[in-house]
Amino acid sequence: MAYRSGTDDITFRLPRSRRSVPRARALLHAVLGDWGVGQETLDNAELVLSELVTNALRVPVPGDRQVGVRISRSVADGLLRLEVSDAGGGRPEVREPGEDETGGRGLLLVAALSDRWGCEERAAGIGKTVFAELKAPDIMAGPAVREVAAVMVRAGQTVRVWGEWRSVLRVRSDQYAAGGPAMVLEFDEGPALRVHAAEPLAVRSADRGA
The missing domain is CATH 2.30.30.30 (SH3 type barrels.)
Known part of the structure; x- marks a missing residue:
């Protein structure tokens, strides 16, 4: 994927392990700290990324398949984009859990905190990419x-x-x-x-x- 000037893009892969959720949050925190993102945007982005990675880890695929994460920014548009890819089929759907259910609210949270979110086929390989875009007006271009x-x-x-x-x-x-x-x-x-x-x-x- 090509990005125009003013946009930075970071990608990494994570093993299918419970520990990958806090690792993803830690890397996001390091990246957004370098980008000068404010605390509210950082908190929202960590929640969204945690839900996306958690959902990807639940997808039934072979254990050796990793989860791909991409973090990108558009300084000109003031947008932060989070992408999580997995090798599984299907598409995530927002559902309304019952009052007695303790789970099932992850995508409701993603939809509430994101300016836009959705699912795309992976550009290369099998599976899908779920993305979320958050408004980040305080995002900055880095120094030389x-x-x-x-x-x-x-x-x-x-x-x-x-x-x-x-x-x-x-x-x-x-x-x-x-x-x-x-x-x-x-x-x-x-x-x-x-x-x-x-x-x-x-x-x-x-x-x-x-």
């Missing part, structure tokens, strides 16, 4: 040099590692043996760097014509 979580690093940026600035050629997501999310950064020279997705790194952004 800043410290960000590793999950936010993109090809074309320059990252300070091993005491030097290195140009990033490729970035891919990975998993530690224990299940934690990792990022692998490949540079124009020298070895690749594998770090935890939430590890802070100093970066310089390429000129994107913003």
Whole structure:
């Protein structure tokens, strides 16, 4: 998917584990903190992402299938978009649970907190992507040099590692043996760097014509 200037996009994958919900929230918190998002928007986004990831984990698919998460922003439009992808079929439906039911209100919450939400077929592969867009008028463009979580690093940026600035050629997501999310950064020279997705790194952004 292509994004115009002024929009940033972060993607990562999570294992099908209960621990993935708090991990997703922690990564979202790191990303939105770097973007200068206000507390109310942050709280709403954490609730929405938690519900979307929880629903994706409940979908009956093979255990080795991961859950994909994308967080993107449009500074020009003041919008935050959350996407969660899974390999399952069907489409999520909002339902009205009875007074005695303790669950089933997740999508009601997503609909209430989102400016717009829906479901799309995955652009590549099987399954679906459920998205939610939230108004975030306080979302900011980042400075030329800043410290960000590793999950936010993109090809074309320059990252300070091993005491030097290195140009990033490729970035891919990975998993530690224990299940934690990792990022692998490949540079124009020298070895690749594998770090935890939430590890802070100093970066310089390429000129994107913003």
